[in-house]
Amino acid sequence: MSNKRPVLSPGEPVLAQRTANRPAPGTWGPKALAVRLPLLLSAAALAFFVLAALVPNALAPFDPLAINPAAAFSPPGSAHLLGTDESGRDIYSRIIHGSRPSLLIGAAATAIGLGLALLLGTIAGFGGKWLDFGVGRILEVLFALPGLLLALVFIALAGPGVGTTVVAVGLTTAPGYARMIRAQIIALRTSPMVEAATVLGRSRTRILATHILPNALAPIAVLGTLGLGQAVVWAASLSFLGLGAPPPAPEWGAMLSAGRTYLALAWWMTFFPGLAIVLVAAASTVLSRALKTAGAR
Amino acid sequence: MNAAAPILRVENLDVSFGETPVVLDVSFTVNPGECLALVGESGSGKSVTARSLIGLAGPGSAVRANALEVAGVDARGVSQRAWRSIRGKRVGFILQDALTSLDPLRKIGKEIDDALRLHGSGSGAARAARVVRLLESVGLDDPVRRAGQRSGELSGGMRQRALIASAIALDPALVIADEPTTALDATIAAQVMDLLGELRAAGSGMLLISHDLAAVAKVADSIAVMQGGRIVESGPAERILGDPQHPYTRALLAAVPAGKPRFAPLSPASSTASTPRPDPPQGSQAQAGCRPVLRARALSKSFTVPGGPDFAAVKDVGFELHAGRTLGVVGESGSGKTTTARMALGLLAPDAGTVELFGEPWSQVPEAARRTRRSALGAIYQDPLSSFDPRLSAGSLLADALSFGATRNPRKHLARIHELLALVGLAAELAGRNPATLSGGQRQRLAIARALAPNPRVLICDEPVSALDVSIQAQVLDLLDDLQRRLGLSYLFISHDLSVIRHMSDEVLVMQGGAVVESGATESVFTAPAHPYTRTLLAASPGLAPRR
Numbered sequence: 001m002s003n004k005r006p007v008l009s010p011g012e013p014v015l016a017q018r019t020a021n022r023p024a025p026g027t028w029g030p031k032a033l034a035v036r037l038p039l040l041l042s043a044a045a046l047a048f049f050v051l052a053a054l055v056p057n058a059l060a061p062f063d064p065l066a067i068n069p070a071a072a073f074s075p076p077g078s079a080h081l082l083g084t085d086e087s088g089r090d091i092y093s094r095i096i097h098g099s100r101p102s103l104l105i106g107a108a109a110t111a112i113g114l115g116l117a118l119l120l121g122t123i124a125g126f127g128g129k130w131l132d133f134g135v136g137r138i139l140e141v142l143f144a145l146p147g148l149l150l151a152l153v154f155i156a157l158a159g160p161g162v163g164t165t166v167v168a169v170g171l172t173t174a175p176g177y178a179r180m181i182r183a184q185i186i187a188l189r190t191s192p193m194v195e196a197a198t199v200l201g202r203s204r205t206r207i208l209a210t211h212i213l214p215n216a217l218a219p220i221a222v223l224g225t226l227g228l229g230q231a232v233v234w235a236a237s238l239s240f241l242g243l244g245a246p247p248p249a250p251e252w253g254a255m256l257s258a259g260r261t262y263l264a265l266a267w268w269m270t271f272f273p274g275l276a277i278v279l280v281a282a283a284s285t286v287l288s289r290a291l292k293t294a295g296a297r
Numbered sequence: 298m299n300a301a302a303p304i305l306r307v308e309n310l311d312v313s314f315g316e317t318p319v320v321l322d323v324s325f326t327v328n329p330g331e332c333l334a335l336v337g338e339s340g341s342g343k344s345v346t347a348r349s350l351i352g353l354a355g356p357g358s359a360v361r362a363n364a365l366e367v368a369g370v371d372a373r374g375v376s377q378r379a380w381r382s383i384r385g386k387r388v389g390f391i392l393q394d395a396l397t398s399l400d401p402l403r404k405i406g407k408e409i410d411d412a413l414r415l416h417g418s419g420s421g422a423a424r425a426a427r428v429v430r431l432l433e434s435v436g437l438d439d440p441v442r443r444a445g446q447r448s449g450e451l452s453g454g455m456r457q458r459a460l461i462a463s464a465i466a467l468d469p470a471l472v473i474a475d476e477p478t479t480a481l482d483a484t485i486a487a488q489v490m491d492l493l494g495e496l497r498a499a500g501s502g503m504l505l506i507s508h509d510l511a512a513v514a515k516v517a518d519s520i521a522v523m524q525g526g527r528i529v530e531s532g533p534a535e536r537i538l539g540d541p542q543h544p545y546t547r548a549l550l551a552a553v554p555a556g557k558p559r560f561a562p563l564s565p566a567s568s569t570a571s572t573p574r575p576d577p578p579q580g581s582q583a584q585a586g587c588r589p590v591l592r593a594r595a596l597s598k599s600f601t602v603p604g605g606p607d608f609a610a611v612k613d614v615g616f617e618l619h620a621g622r623t624l625g626v627v628g629e630s631g632s633g634k635t636t637t638a639r640m641a642l643g644l645l646a647p648d649a650g651t652v653e654l655f656g657e658p659w660s661q662v663p664e665a666a667r668r669t670r671r672s673a674l675g676a677i678y679q680d681p682l683s684s685f686d687p688r689l690s691a692g693s694l695l696a697d698a699l700s701f702g703a704t705r706n707p708r709k710h711l712a713r714i715h716e717l718l719a720l721v722g723l724a725a726e727l728a729g730r731n732p733a734t735l736s737g738g739q740r741q742r743l744a745i746a747r748a749l750a751p752n753p754r755v756l757i758c759d760e761p762v763s764a765l766d767v768s769i770q771a772q773v774l775d776l777l778d779d780l781q782r783r784l785g786l787s788y789l790f791i792s793h794d795l796s797v798i799r800h801m802s803d804e805v806l807v808m809q810g811g812a813v814v815e816s817g818a819t820e821s822v823f824t825a826p827a828h829p830y831t832r833t834l835l836a837a838s839p840g841l842a843p844r845r
Contacts, residue, residue, distance in 0.1 A: 191683065192678055192680065192683040192684040193683060193684055193685060193686055193687075195644060195676075195684070196676065196678070196684035196685075196747075197686075198644060199642055199644070199671065199674070199675065199676045200671065200675075200698055200701070200747075200750075200751065201668045201669070201671030201672060201701060201751070202668075202701070203665075203668065210686075210697075211686050214688060215686065215687065215688065218688075
């Protein structure tokens with residue numbers, strides 16, 4: 001080969017760089033680490049809160065309910081890492097103990113929402129014309145009401161409390177998931193894959209169980225992760241309004257609500273519970289996006 | 298023909314992506330009024346060659362050449378900005394898939410007008426008149442109305458013509474067409490090829506890219522055959538088609554099914570296969586008098602169209618398929634071939650008429666009654682990948698088919714899975730692979746293996762080779778031939794490609810607009826067509842005869 005040939009178009013530099021920057025699976029050089037940093041931080045944050053939910057006593061230095069009027073409104077410092085509230089309770093310990101109800105409510109509400117959606121979506125997508133029509137109208141009614149309003153109506157009917165919050169948030173998120181599951185199932189129902197299975201002599205229920213549902217659920221799992229963070233925010237919103245866990249219990253939304261009275265005096269009372277909520281929501285968003293790209297590969 | 302300077306001169310072109318070279322030392326020239334065809338299978342580097350001529354080789358590519366003159370411009374070192382004034386104006390580029398290259402939300406007149414406006418050509422009214430003239434010149438009827446339509450409202454052939462109109466809007470001196478007819482029906486493809494021939498006659502230089510020698514035979518003045526990034530043979534079209542020297546060119550020519558007798562192997566790989574060729578199909582004639590394995594009587598099917606009259610997709614179609622024989626169904630898109638196949642498979646209930654399988658009712662019985670008999674009837678499709686569950690490996694797919702869905706664990710059926718893979722010529726190691734990582738030919742072989750898992754007697758093949766390169770198509774057709782003789786299978790073989798149908802079928806059914814216009818023994822239909830539509834189809838079917 002001759003060596004005097006000029007290099008012509010090196011291609012579009014930005015695009016080329018982008019593809020070059022994606023680390024190959026299994027590599028952990030400094031460059032790959034930098035690209036994966038958001039994902040690693042998110043995983044670490046969620047792992048911390050899950051650990052806090054599992055063994056709060058191992059992580060929290062104080063009793064979350066212990067009142068100590070002498071130390072009220074202590075700013076963040078060496079004695080109290082994130083400060084204390086109006087009754088001298090340790091904010092850090094309360095956040096740690098608050099992660100269990102928050103995550104539980106988020107996970108349970110997402111599970112209820114997805115479960116209900118799976119039922120409704122499958123009925124609508126696979127049950128034929130009239131069931132699809134019926135479920136579609138029900139979903140439209142649910143969609144017509146703003147989500148928070150729907151949750152408030154349900155709580156007004158069933159009375160406040162943790163259990164009610166879970167069901168209320170689950171109910172509110174279900175219609176969105178149901179629509180997506182229905183669309184997935186309808187797209188798969190008419191796919192060549194299902195046709196091929198029919199030609200091989202499979203029954204409808206077997207095709208639903210072995211081909212349609214597993215393939216429909218993979219994208220829904222991504223949404224579920226995204227929904228987890230959203231459900232935590234919803235649950236906190238309801239607690240903030242005084243409709244979740246009763247007052248002395250450590251719950252992030254309730255802590256926000258209690259702290260807002262003293263915002264000018266003790267910013268840490270609202271800032272740190274708020275930060276916890278933001279961290280969980282953001283981390284679950286980053287994780288769901290990573291799941292999505294992993295699924296697309 | 299013309300002593301003028303070449304419109305395209307490429308010397309020692311190399312293109313590589315990172316460390317991987319994809320085009321090596323490619324040289325050719327195209328003179329005004331001349332057409333060069335670049336022929337090779339997928340991955341031979343022909344499309345990358347064409348794209349690097351207009352600065353679109355892609356991100357991460359390195360293009361080197363001793364000379365690269367495109368329409369009088371030294372294209373080496375041209376900036377992306379400068380390329381924009383060359384593309385469209387001096388070089389027109391026609392892509393394979395007009396559906397994805399045209400913006401679905403914009404009117405096609407607007408699309409062409411853009412090309413004119415961006416290169417500063419005339420006032421608004423003058424441009425509008427030019428758009429209409431262009432659409433007329435590419436043979437679109439009612440060009441004023443067409444200019445106001447969007448790509449989704451046009452048929453495939455019309456879209457391809459609209460795309461050609463936009464590519465030639467500025468009278469480029471050079472036209473590059475990448476597989477311009479691959480996605481089109483034979484009669485439409487013939488019209489598009491005629492149109493390209495006219496452009497060349499009007500003085501444009503032309504570079505035509507294709508995987509199919511037959512598709513370019515009518516238009517090309519010279520042909521360059523590419524394999525593995527290199528030009529292995531080039532020369533005048535008559536010489537390449539009539540007296541090929543390189544073994545790869547010979548293989549490509551042999552792969553073209555046009556004019557090859559039934560059961561003659563198309564691929565050199567098949568004739569050297571380890572399996573001994575069994576006796577000629579003497580059994581098929583003997584069984585011809587028996588009861589047909591699959592019989593359709595007076596099938597009709599209409600679909601409701603929102604806001605319009607019902608669309609009759611299939612009208613009064615009847616056929617008989619006998620044991621060990623192949624019935625070919627040929628017709629263009631929209632002729633009702635696939636709807637007929639779906640009714641034969643029992644996936645779609647006919648409005649009128651019946652289908653019988655082995656002399657017993659098939660279309661009239663409920664699906665639950667059909668299910669137990671389904672193992673006798675298999676199907677393969679144009680796009681095998683979409684018919685596979687994306688979560689399953691090749692081995693799991695076969696285990697699923699063998700166990701009627703009870704298990705997907707390949708270990709439980711390992712012996713039979715290996716037997717099936719060997720039957721279709723796939724290595725046993727491929728069982729662990731995900732089908733998405735297999736090549737097009739391998740995927741279709743896997744689809745055939747899966748269809749054969751329940752030991753069917755009849756296979757319904759819906760355009761099984763339409764998405765494949767000619768050389769791969771030859772291997773799959775040879776495989777189907779071989780399986781038919783070894784296993785005594787009957788095929789209902791659907792294709793829009795006349796030469797494929799002619800090579801594969803004993804009897805043939807010609808469909809147009811949902812109805813059978815002609816049927817009979819393949820050779821008599823093809824040598825003495827009675828219906829004018831059959832004659833049109835035959836005339837449009839590309840053969841290997843070069844331009845005089």
